[in-house]
Amino acid sequence: MPHVITQSCCSDGSCVYACPVNCIHPSPDEPGFATAEMLYIDPAACVDCGACVSACPVGAIAPDTKLTPEQLPFIELNAAFYPKREGKLPPTSKLAPVLDAPVVYRRPGGPLRVAVVGSGPAAMYAADELLTQEGVRVNVFEKLPTPYGLVRAGVAPDHQTTKRVTGLFDRIAAKDGFGFYLNVEVGSDITHDELLEHHHAVLYAVGAPNDKRLQVEGMGLAGTATATEVVAWYNGHPDYTDLPVNLSGDRVVIIGNGNVALDVARILTADPDTLARTDIADHALAALRASQVQEVVIAARRGPAASAFTLPELIGLTSTCEVVLDALDHERVSADLAATTDALTRNKLEVLSKLGSASAPITRPRIRLAYGLTPARILGDTEATGVEFTVTGSDQVEQMPAGLVLTSIGYRGKAIAALPFDEASAVVPNAGGRVLEPASGRPLAGTYVAGWIKRGPTGFIGTNKSCAAETVHNLVADYNEGRLRDPHHKPGAIGRFVRGRKPEMIDARGWAAIDEAERTRGGPTRPRDKFTAVPDMLDAAADAPSRPLRQRLLAGLLR
Incomplete structure (x- = not known):
């Protein structure tokens, strides 16, 4: 078995x-x-x-x-995934090599202190790697009142198993030496240099928060948005609760066919009663209940063999949704199958070849995959009414009516105050996570990156584990070799300093209060009912119990 x-x-x-x-x-x-x-x-x-x-x-x-x-x-x-062995037994009875945890050499002046900016997977995996060593202190700074980044605001609400990784993050946050500084924005509430005055190093794990923008006429009209914005909208991100999502038409077009496009299409065609048992935002659920959408078209410039979505996501989509192709795209799939030798691509094409026909009557909201369509412009005067495509590689024009047009063509990193930034690759220049000065190419003292801002928007949640481990190993090596300057202040001073700047700062106790309140609001049928407004989050955090007297006395001694 x-x-x-x-x-x-x-x-x-x-x-x-x-x-x-x-x-x-x-x-x-x-x-x-x-x-x-x-x-x-x-x-x-x-x-x-x-x-x-x-x-x-x-x-x-x-x-x-x-x-x-x-x-x-x-x-x-x-x-x-495994080749046929013709009766030979596979190699067994040996453990995969495990990268040793970085050993921190203690100094007389106190523990290694690291500020981690961001609280998503890369940040939490970095904190976990650092806290394998006794005496290390990690302070995680996040501009939102709630942690965990795209796991909270990016994973689709019907993928609750994927969101279970937050249980691991909760265990990391409960470790000795870990501190949360939520609702604090680095760059405005506190600067990079101020963080370095309180820490040996600052590690940025802020992801790639911007969307790549489609540069065609009409983008920006009412009824256009990015798929990432819609993901944030239905996940309850406080910055996107008022996003206008027009579901009054019978068709939505998504330009781009990566996993995010599949997620959005699946949610827009899902049974609202099923979604009501997830942590989808209440405003999004209400909009979906009133939706008139009958078809979501996922349009791609290239052919089926170049599909950007992963095979696991395609299998998951086709097992839960009605997904169809028109006759021309079925022909494209067959042609690609005949020409492809790559095993993974063939597996995708085999799944696509079994999809139903778009000519069948629409009996419930469905998803149509469309290929060979290059977007030329968004139709409409003041609001989007559809998309005009050219058939890729030709002058043939095809117009597709739609009440909502979304783009899903990738992510892009955002420049960070006080750090160099490569506009072409949209990452912070680095070598193994060490941030590099653009002029000299030398490491910028005490400054590191991990995750998408380090390597670009590639990989999945867990890919950040090995990425963060590489950065942490280099950070610890720099500390051990005396290349990191000692902080100017005692370990306990950072809490007082941040609260002086941002009295509404939320610590681990505040987050625990928000978390408990959301789970309680969810009742017996939902994993949680999220707060989607910052004031409501702050009110919930204010109900957190005070720290035990022993902890308060210890914090005073560390100032």
């Missing part, structure tokens, strides 16, 4: 290290790990010990006999 990795795989590699027989690949030390769509269990090597199940932070692994009908395709998908 081999175990199987399913759609919600986050690729953080914990299962790899837990497996006693090295049957999960690619592992973080292998070349294909950073770009792998998911990890795979070798069914011939699996010994059914269940160690990977316990290690997985998102519940993506189960015995093959306990899969749901929708998960059954993942049995074949896992097995297909």
Whole structure:
């Protein structure tokens, strides 16, 4: 009874290290790990010990006999990753190599102190790596009153298993030496130089918060937006609660066909009663209940073989939604299948070849994948009424009516105050996470990056684990070798300083109060009912109990 990795795989590699027989690949030390769509269990090597199940932070692994009908395709998908061995046994009985935790050499002046800017996966994995050592202190700064970045505001509400990684982050935040400074914006409430006065190093893990913008006529009209903005809207991000999302028409067009496009299409066509059992924002649920949308078209410039979505997401989409192709796109799929030798691409095309026909009557909201369409302009005078495409590689024009037009063509990093920024690649220039001065190419003292702002918007939630580990190892090496300047202030001074600047700062107790209040509001049927306005979050945080007297006395001694 081999175990199987399913759609919600986050690729953080914990299962790899837990497996006693090295049957999960690619592992973080292998070349294909950073770009792998998911990890795979070798069914011939699996010994059914269940160690990977316990290690997985998102519940993506189960015995093959306990899969749901929708998960059954993942049995074949896992097995297909491994070559046929013609009767030979797979290599077993050896642990995958584990990168040793960085050893911090203690100094007389006090513990290593690191400020981490951002609170998403890269930030939390970096904090976890640092806190493997006793005496290290990590202070995480986040501009929102709630932590965990795109796990809270980017993962689709119907993917609750993926959101289970927040349980791991909660355990990291509960470690000795960890501190939350939420509702504090670095760059305005506190500067980079001020952080360095209180810490040996500052590590930025702020992601790539901007969308790549489609440069065609009509973008910016009412009824246009980005898919990322809609994701933030239905996930309750406080900056996007008032986003105008027009669902009064019978069609939505999404330009771009990555995983985010699939997420948005799935939510816009889902049964609202099903979504009502998730943590979707109340305003979004109300809008979806009133929606008139019957079809979401996901339009791509290139052909089916170049689809940007991953195979696991495609399998998940087709198992829960009606997804169709028109006759021309079915022909494109067949042509690509005949010409493709790459195994992963063939697997995607095989799934696409089994989709239904767009000529069938629409009986419930559906998703249509469309290929070979290059956007030329958005139709409409004051508001969007559709999209004009050219058929890729030709002068043929096709107009597609739509009441809402979304773009989903990727993410882009944003410049950070006091740090260099490469406009072309939209990342902070760095070597292994060490930020580099643009003129000299030398490391900028005490300044580091991890996650998408370091490497660009590639990989998945768990890919940030190995990325953050590399940065932390270099940071600790710099500390051990005396290249990081000691802070000017005692460890306890940072809390008083930040509260003086931002009295509405929320600490770990405040976040715990918000978290508990949201879970209570969710009742027995929902994982949580999110606050979507900052004042409501602050009110909930204000109900947090005071710190025990012992902790307050200790904080006073550390000032």
